[in-house]
Amino acid sequence: MNWSTPNTVTGFLSMAExxxxxxxxxxxxTKDLPSGRSITSPTxxxxxxxxxxxxxxxxxxxSFIKLTFVIQCISxxxxxxxxxxxxxxxxxxxxxSDRSIFTFSPACEKYWFMDFIGKSDLETEFLKDDYITLFFSVTIQSNNSHEEVPKQLVTGIVPFTVNEQFAELPENKEMADITFEVGGEIFTAHxxxxxxxxxxxxxxxLRGMAESNMKRIQIKEIKPVIFKALLHFIYTDSVLDMPDEDTPLVTQVQHLLKAADRYGLEGxxxxCEEVLIRNITLDTLISSLALAEEHNCQELKNACLGSASEPEILVQLALKSEYVQLMQQYPSMLKSLNDSARDNDDFCYIMNWKKQRYN
Structure with a gap:
């Protein structure tokens, strides 16, 4: 791909860079790249x-382009x-774009700008000599200095304590006007x-549903740790670590994605979809594929199908009992995988054997 020479200008304030x-x-x-494929800028x-x-x-x-901003961080x-x-x-x-503020973490290193510009507008308004050009500005709180900065020098920089203050709101029961009971635990909110x-x-x-007059609502089918993470995102637009040593990370993220879809939290x-894509393995592929189909996660589905189409992975998947159940539940995926496996003799043999066994 033809990238221009990286052009980055950095300025310093004593509290931010x-x-x-x-x-x-x-x-x-790049315009004909498949859905889900991206071009990565120089670092x-x-x-x-x-x-x-x-x-x-x-x-x-x-019909739209998408941009993602990535920060590599250890905290x-x-x-x-x-x-x-x-x-x-x-x-x-x-x-x-509007100026965005987001807290990144090792489990959440990406921020999406979804459906920002239509491809037709891009082609007519934003191309010069066949190139797309944009300037991206980012300000990060610096840990290199503790000097006080005069207020007039940092006008327009939003204080970085806002997320922390909002994160504390659910704990402030005096200001809360709704209570949730989730798995025996109590959560307050606004x-x-x-x-x-x-x-x-x-x-x-707000629309006259039964919950509109309730002061206490019982939430079923969501674990307390997942609901806490859901509330944290609502208040801070950032993802909370979910300490649960008995549950694998991928399983927790799958549950969080279900909860996010249930409450319309697309961000x-x-x-969650991106985390699951980065953690696709033979053990997680089937459950993530089923989740993607159930909750309309097209990029996760494409990533899973891409991994599953690899000959060695496909054969190992076919040996799993969950694979047959998944294909029975979602026949369209069976067709996609069968198309990619036509020349895979081992896969065809296993599937024919299973078909005879279960019929």
Whole structure:
């Protein structure tokens, strides 16, 4: 792929470090990449953290592009960031992202800008000499200095304590106006915040449903640790570590994705989907594939099918009893895998043997 030379300008304040990175990519060479495939920018560094921009030409719906910002971190890092495209004349366009604030962690290193620009608009308004160009600005709190910064020097930089303050709100029972009982544990919350963040909670609280007048709601089929993580995301837009030594990480994330889908939290759902994609193994593939089909996670489904189409993996999958159950439940996936396995003699032999055995 034809990338321009990395162009990053970094500025320092005693409490934060800001970098502006130029992202430039040849459109004609990348526009036909399959859905779920991305182009990764050269790495640039901010406050000691390596960062990248991922460009998905097919986006999530095919008619839009998608951008992802990635920070590699070993502990929680809060960043403020945004970008602006250059138009076909090479000048900053009015089309720019809102400035976002997000807390990244080792379990959540990506932030998605979904369906930001339609491909037709991109082709007519934002291409110059067949190149897409944008400037990405990111500010990260620095641990290298403890000097006090005059307020006039940091105007426009949002205090990094906001997430911490919001994270404490569910614990403040005096201000809460709704209580949830989940698996024998009690959680307090605020209807106004839940309604703004979740369309499902909004419908329950504001549209005359039975829950609108309730002060206490019992939540079933969600574990307390998952519901706590759900509330944490609602209040802080970041993912909480879920300490549960008895449950594998992938299983916890699968449960969290189900909860996110249940309450219409698309941002959390995408984060869970990305974690599951990074953790696809022979042991997790079938359960993640079923989850993707049930909750309409197209990128997770594509990643699972891509892994399953590898000859050695496909044969090992066919030996699992869960594979037959999955294919019976979702026949469309059976067709996809069968198409990729036509020349795999071992797979065909195993499937024919199983068909005779179970018929």
């Amino acid at each position: 800001t970098a502006t990175h130029q992202f430039k990519c040849c459109y004609s060479e 640039f560094s901010v406050a000691g953290h390596n960062c990248n921009i991922l460009y998905y030409p097919q986006g999530s719906k095919g 929680a890092v809060t960043a403020s960031f945004g970008f602006v495209f250059l138009d076909k004349h090479g000048k900053p366009a009015s089309k720019a 209807k106004s915040i839940l309604s703004v963040r979740s369309p499902v909670f909004k419908a329950e609280f 959390l759902k995408m984060i």
